[in-house]
Structures are given as C-alpha cells and as structure tokens.
Amino acid sequence: MMNELFILGELMEEPQSGYHLRNALQVSLGHHRKISYGVIYPLLEKLEKKGFLEITNVESDKKNKKIATITEKGEKRFFELMKMPVPKGAHNADIYLIKLDVMQHLALDEQIQLLDQFYQEQKDIIKDTQNALQKLAEKDSKDHWYASRKFELRLRQTTVAIEWIEKFKHELKKEW
Incomplete structure (x- = not known):
C-alpha cells in the first residue's frame, strides 16, 4: 500500500x-529507508497491468526513458x-509521511481529518510512552535509566509533531 500510494500521489502531479519516483520516495521517507529500483520498477509494471497508470517510452538524450x-x-x-485508515504496525510512520506529502489533492475537510488522525496517533504514542516511563521508574537500574532517556526523546518528538499539526491546521484554515 505504502509504495503504491506514493507512486500514484506523485503521478497526480505530473508524469514521471x-x-x-524512486528518488522522490527516498527523499520523502529519509535516508533511514533504502528504496531500490528492484521495488519501484516491478510495482510500476503491476500498476500498469491493473490499469492505474500508463507507461510510455520517450527518447531523451540518446536514452529511452x-x-x-x-x-x-x-x-x-x-x-x-x-x-483508508493507516494500519498499526512497523510502517505506520512512513505511511503518514506519504499521506501528508500528497494530501494537497484532497478536499480541505479531508486534509483536516488526516491531520486529526495523525494527531491522535501522536497522542496514543505519548500515552504508551508515559506508561513505559512509569514502569521503568518502578525499579532503579542503569538499564532503566538509559531506556528512560530514549522514551523522553520519543515524548519530545511527538510533542513537536503535535505542535506542527496544530500550526499546519491553523495555516490551512487561514490559507484555504
């Protein structure tokens, strides 16, 4: 779903x-996720077979593109x-990044709804993280101290995301 959504979202802008597409996906997700051409090209063929896109050969600089x-x-x-709701799981954050990247194609109320879902996801992360911190505080140990520092980082990251969401929603409502 994730790569399919990204490709279709990018193609909503212009043919590519x-x-x-591979480079754009790499930039969107960041360097922590390696995107190979071995993923992109077979997916393009699959999407073409399903009728979601058309692939044409274009000559450019003595190369066929x-x-x-x-x-x-x-x-x-x-x-x-x-x-579709963002599923819980390992690629949850990546799917939100992709949806946020291509949400300009949605109506304003749908964009706000997506931001609200992302906001709730951050609130859930905060709740889970605070619960983990409480459990770690029950026992004083070196391991728990280090784990607590990591969870404090997660709290700060989600707090920044929430501030960003609130600002973005305000700007969207003002702009459009």
Missing part, C-alpha cells in the same frame, strides 16, 4: 520516470488509498 502517467482509474485508486 521510475528513476525520479519510461515515463509513467496516472490514469483515471489510478486517480480513483489514489483517493481510495488516501481514505
């Missing part, structure tokens, strides 16, 4: 090559994916 263009069916799929 697999090379460009394959350019992907989203179809009407692909646009419908994009909006379907954007409306």
